[in-house]
Amino acid sequence: MPSYTAPTKDTQFILHDVLKVTETGIPGYEEMEASFTGAILEEAGKLSGEVLAPLNVIGDTEGCVLENGVVRTPAGFKEAFEEMKAGGWTGIDFPEEFGGQNMPYVMSTAVGEYFSAANQAFAMYQGLTHGAASAILTHGTEDQKATYLPNMVSCDWTGTMNLTEPHCGTDLGLMRTKAEPQGDGTYRISGQKIFISAGEHDMAENIIHLVLAKIPGGPEGIKGVSLFIVPKFLVNEDGSLGARNGVSCGKIEEKMGIHGNSTCVMNYDGATGYLLGEEHKGMRAMFTMMNEARLGVGMQGLAQADAAYQNAVAYAKDRLQGRDVTGAKNPDGPADPLIVHPDIRRALMDQKSFTEGARAFALWGAVMIDQAHRMSDADADGMISLLTPVIKGFMTDKGYDCTVAAQQVYGGHGYIEEWGMSQFTRDARIAMIYEGANGVQxxxxxxxxxxxxxxxxxxxxxxxxxxxxxxxxxxxxxxxxxxxxxxxxxxxxxxxxxxxxxxxxxxxxxxxxxxxxxxxxxxxxxxxxxxxxxxxxxxxxxxxxxxxxxxxxxxxxxxxxxxxxxxxxxxxxxxxxxxxxxxxxxxxxxxxx
Amino acid sequence: MPSYTAPTKDTQFILHDVLKVTETGIPGYEEMEASFTGAILEEAGKLSGEVLAPLNVIGDTEGCVLENGVVRTPAGFKEAFEEMKAGGWTGIDFPEEFGGQNMPYVMSTAVGEYFSAANQAFAMYQGLTHGAASAILTHGTEDQKATYLPNMVSCDWTGTMNLTEPHCGTDLGLMRTKAEPQGDGTYRISGQKIFISAGEHDMAENIIHLVLAKIPGGPEGIKGVSLFIVPKFLVNEDGSLGARNGVSCGKIEEKMGIHGNSTCVMNYDGATGYLLGEEHKGMRAMFTMMNEARLGVGMQGLAQADAAYQNAVAYAKDRLQGRDVTGAKNPDGPADPLIVHPDIRRALMDQKSFTEGARAFALWGAVMIDQAHRMSDADADGMISLLTPVIKGFMTDKGYDCTVAAQQVYGGHGYIEEWGMSQFTRDARIAMIYEGANGVQxxxxxxxxxxxxxxxxxxxxxxxxxxxxxxxxxxxxxxxxxxxxxxxxxxxxxxxxxxxxxxxxxxxxxxxxxxxxxxxxxxxxxxxxxxxxxxxxxxxxxxxxxxxxxxxxxxxxxxxxxxxxxxxxxxxxxxxxxxxxxxxxxxxxxxxx
CATH class of the missing domain: 1.20.1410 (I/LWEQ domain)
Known part of the structure; x- marks a missing residue:
């Protein structure tokens, strides 16, 4: 079974020797001394390597199961999720007033890589929640923030993003989901959304769906789309959970990979929704989160590449096959290890040089996001907006290629599920598609x-x-x-x-x-x-x-x-x-x- | 569900307009008039599109199941196999004396593409048999040929190739399977072979395993390897089936793809084997088949690419999403079809231009194999030996890339198994590995x-x-x-x-x-x-x-x-x-x- 060791030394090198984070002058970065970031990275690495990675194959094999409207996540996911929550990992870059630790986004990105490398399907439950909570943080009313954020920051409640419908993915102007005003400030949401990651599962008390829908009578096409908060359970005034809302999971999809994450068809049957941000400005609200979300997906490409690479290296050192043409390197053994062969090295160096370069690229991008948010730096915002499609598209394409190359190092064993290398390839494939297919990037x-x-x-x-x-x-x-x-x-x-x-x-x-x-x-x-x-x-x-x-x-x-x-x-x-x-x-x- | 239409017009164009087969002077090619090859291609296309392709997803979903030593193939495979046999497709390029039709190898290659495109996992049962029968035809005694070939040419008996062991794939010199002479001309075969495609299944009366093994006391390493015929059921003097031999399937592997083909761990426990060719010359016997086998695998890369491409084109014409930037092409519809978008076209043209070029390349290669075999043309033999690793390595790498690109055209639907595009990618992946990993090529x-x-x-x-x-x-x-x-x-x-x-x-x-x-x-x-x-x-x-x-x-x-x-x-x-x-x-x- 594959293993994973978080590349903490590498991350530290990038943060401190290359990006010199403490010298940037970005508010909050002054606390990012090497000993501080090192301690955080080590802890995140431990959780990733010891708790999340061992569940990766289990998640792939068991998948999620829908029974009577309830989705059961794979064995061990629930306990690991509790461990992640207990460690405070779910809210490290959220404001302290909502239970977060107010760390820079770059730290959330750095540890996010590890979680994703160790178990992408698992990490997505928290990743989606992070995205939804960020949207509420940026566009929510004070009341909405107080109602949802503390529980979402802690991941007692998780979140989802509902965009796609059967007939529309990229072209959201074709959307049919309706939001009818009820006269009391709420809306009645009806329609079907597909490909909703973490749409239904058994690891949280409540699920907060962010749903794009059209208010009848509004502008045509994409300009008439609004964003709504649709909780699985309505929340009472005192914060306790109320009635079940009119939203349910109709089906979970059989996918090529990320089997441990439930990809749901969500049916909204007159569910109660609350407008998030302004009417008809739903796309704008989504777009403010887009740089972060896309950087996060780009990071998944890198993460799967690194996890696959680490195992390919171990195999190449261990597996004895053939002899070094320039002279035996293991003369007392029956053959030399694979790693003596130039073409195996070429494949490994392709992976290594991509992975380490991409890590620097992503962390540099995350620093720019901090710079844009914490210093209102328009230039940094412009630059990261420019580079976001590159981070997302290039890193997921190349990351996927790396997983294929790592699988290839294993020869026939790479094709057998038992060895776990196929999973890296199958899991990495989705990152080229979701959050805007790479052609759209x-x-x-x-x-x-x-x-x-x-x-x-x-x-x-x-x-x-x-x-x-x-x-x-x-x-x-x-x-x-x-x-x-x-x-x-x-x-x-x-x-x-x-x-x-x-x-x-x-x-x-x-x-x-x-x-x-x-x-x-x-x-x-x-x-x-x-x-x-x-x-x-x-x-x-x-x-x-x-x-x-x-x-x-x-x-x-x-x-x-x-x-x-x-x-x-x-x-x-x-x-x-x-x-x-x-x-x-x-x-x-x-x-x- | 994906569909497949054999590109008969394209194949005809290559055979007649480009390669001008009837003018080559290769014995047997004079019969390859356009009307003759056209009729064969049409029939093969019909079988592929109407019988084999509809079973492709079923094969993937059901897979093969091992119960009490017996492997059950997916529903419908057995009937389709009978249909393939009845049509005489299993022996078209074998000599008439063994029940074949003595057609050129290029025709077998041309129809082989269709079968493989329609259902790679299924086509492999016949493909492996073809390889094993070719080995017996080339290296067998008259008696061996008479005993095995008629039933293998008809595919009443299927064949396998047993090379890999758990600790050795490329480096077969490390082989441990033993063949002990019994003094009566037979050998006692003991050892374990892995990754044996079609190693055990329920579609044939007998399975003829070709097994590489070492005769104790022979030369060290690869020079001490011999090739043996090891039938699942021993064959009596009168040709009837005798006792069950000491060979059994210990396990079938869970793989990334080609689920419809049983990939077996085969255990040889003192099985009776018959030497094929000379002692210690087993590798040479394998190598004479290698150009054909590798060309066949190269063809699989092309085949999966074409099948995936055909479906991507259909989807790109059907799916409405976004508008042509140079002006709406479907102004009365809610959006334009995907195929108006330049980047979708780029992806489709990448696939189309590869697929059609690769088909010409493979058929040209097959003509050279005929030239080498039917005219003992050493130059043609040298050229195809040079080009074989290119056909195998380049065509399977690029073929795989094409399946990934075709999957991408579907956006999120490409990742959902229900749509069938993931299967092309997962099935195509193996061709980069087996028959010599592409780095070895x-x-x-x-x-x-x-x-x-x-x-x-x-x-x-x-x-x-x-x-x-x-x-x-x-x-x-x-x-x-x-x-x-x-x-x-x-x-x-x-x-x-x-x-x-x-x-x-x-x-x-x-x-x-x-x-x-x-x-x-x-x-x-x-x-x-x-x-x-x-x-x-x-x-x-x-x-x-x-x-x-x-x-x-x-x-x-x-x-x-x-x-x-x-x-x-x-x-x-x-x-x-x-x-x-x-x-x-x-x-x-x-x-x-």
């Missing part, structure tokens, strides 16, 4: 984000890369060659692609949109290139200062060199694809596919 | 095949590309730009990679092996580039001759242009990765992964 990036404020944010990004290169070139010929030059070249490709869109997208927007997916991937590579250059620099500095663990920092440099040499060349391919324009993509009549 | 290509006979075969390949380019350049500026130039550029990249290996692989073989996987993919792209150039030319000729179905040929040209513009640029990326050499790949100590 690419559309968001190229169709909306690039041009925002006249391209201000993307120009700021290029400026950032440029100034890193300028500040760090010339001092060390090796660093120039291994890090600065490849980063410059990749960034130049990205700029050329942006230029192509500008010059050709106006006369035909399809010239931009046909290249959107490639652009998202290019952008991801440049971001990881920047992260690796920053990590390489930090590692060099640590070595120059005589850091205790030289091997750790040497390994960082070697892994970074791998990424720059072996992954960044992808940008030229994406550029060539983009520059071929819309014609090859759009040539066929629909009938001729 | 890359090793075979770069470590063995490239240098065979002083590089004769790879030089012949480059000559082939060169002469195509020479013969077809200059006549048409559009064709030059769209097809000839990209093919030349990609081929140049491939040559540069080969040159890098030659110049750097001698001093350190890891410089070649670290780039082997990239080389395999580059090679695949150049092969598909060549196929598309040939198909493009054939389509142009057909149009010039006023072919009836102009849209079909125009579509071929447009799809080819897409592949050349959007896929071939990958070769430059692979070259850059290769040219970074072994250093980034091999830098880390094993402990630092």
């Amino acid at each position: 690419a559309l968001d990036l190229v169709g909306r984000k690039l041009a925002q404020q006249g391209g201000k944010h993307v120009m700021a990004f290029f400026e950032l890369v440029k100034s890193f290169c300028k500040d760090n070139a010339g001092a060390d010929a090796g660093f120039d060659k291994d890090f600065v030059e490849p980063l410059k070249a990749a960034s130049k490709d990205l700029q050329a692609a942006g230029m192509y869109f500008m010059q050709n997208g106006v006369k035909n927007p399809n010239n931009a949109l046909a290249g959107s997916y490639d652009f998202m991937h290019m952008f991801g590579h440049v971001c990881l290139g920047l992260m690796w250059a920053m990590m390489g620099k930090a590692a060099q500095e640590a070595l120059a200062e005589g850091a205790a663990d030289a091997a750790f920092h040497e390994t960082k440099l070697a892994t970074g060199r791998y990424y720059m040499a072996r992954q960044l060349p992808a940008t030229a391919m994406h550029l060539a694809r983009i520059q071929s324009g819309a014609e090859p993509v759009m040539a066929l009549e629909a009938a001729n596919f | 890359a090793l075979d290509l770069v470590g063995r095949k490239l240098a065979q006979q002083g590089g004769k075969h790879v030089m012949a390949f480059f000559e082939l590309v060169k002469s195509f380019c020479k013969d077809n350049a200059g006549a048409d500026a559009g064709f030059d730009k769209d097809f000839v130039e990209p093919l030349k550029a990609a081929s140049k990249d491939l040559q540069a990679a080969g040159m890098y290996f030659m110049q750097n692989g001698v001093k350190n073989p890891n410089n070649a092996l670290a780039g082997s996987y990239d080389f395999m993919h580059m090679f695949g792209h150049v092969c598909l580039g060549l196929m598309w150039a040939m198909m493009g030319k054939a389509a142009q000729e057909a149009l010039a001759e006023g072919a009836a179905d102009a849209a079909f040929h125009e579509t071929k040209l447009a799809t080819g242009r897409y592949y050349m513009a959007r896929q071939l640029p990958a070769t430059a990326m692979h070259l850059a990765r290769i040219q970074s050499g072994a250093e980034p790949v091999m830098a880390l100590e094993a402990a630092n992964f």
